[in-house]
Amino acid sequence: MSNEPVTVGDKAPDFTLQASRGRTVSSADLAGKPYLLYFYPKADTPGCTTQACGIQEALPALGKLHLTVIGVSPDPVPKIDKFADKYGLEFPLASDPEHELADQYGTWVEKSMYGRTYFGMERSSFLIGADGRIKAIWRNVKPAEHVALVEKAAAEL
Template sequence: MELTAGSHAPAFSMPATAGRTVSLEGFKGKPFVLYFYPKADTPGCTKEACAFQEALPQLGHIGIEVVGVSKDKMPALEKFAAKYNLTFPLASDEAGTVVEAFGAWVEKSMYGKKYMGIDRSTFLIDKTGTIAQVWRNVKVPGHAKAVMDAVAALA
């Protein structure tokens, strides 16, 4: 089933950087941004993470937290977070269950070869755990600003 605005967010719990655990239950009563990205420390993913880091003060001011999710192992995520001073949680979904639950595990194609990978997607989830907005096939430039605009409308 395709998740859309108005769908209830699937339950999740994942280990995250700085010894944290992130879960849908843990965000109960607080709106948050959950974004999926293919691989830590690659050019597009780095730009996206840094853009969200830059937006954190404004998002935090209106009570919105950000969580990045990939299938990377924790050591790679810790290294990525440290390298770019990313203070928001980067969660590890090694098994891919959360990525799949949110419909971000998709068939991709590069140079004519088909393979499975993470679709760069972002979900704005309201304080009741309902998806307020979905962005699929995200293009990094301007994306954090689009998310901030949507968050401002939600707040």
């Protein structure tokens, strides 16, 4: 696990992950293209559904900005597939069950609920430019505000 979370200007960590609908997503395939990695805690929960559906609705606008979107959670692929099918999510949802990519981005964090502490995924997003460097970071993003923040920053790339 990295001690220092990534910051704006850093080279985005490399990755290859299994994703929804039999896809594999990788940083190598995205070389030379801008993309958004958004980390979410758990498929088919209220906040994650709001966030994913917001992104799905914004795909045409994000596509005009040439932005690829990839959602990342610790969920196994079958659960992600069910989530994608239920809500018609066309963009890839990647499975990071060992939270290796989340660790590199500093999104696998200690959380607390009802006096119990545990590790889980922080809802955060990272905008990566065509040069492979991180252009914007949103940590603890609110699901309903996510798309507007991303669209604004992507338009400025």
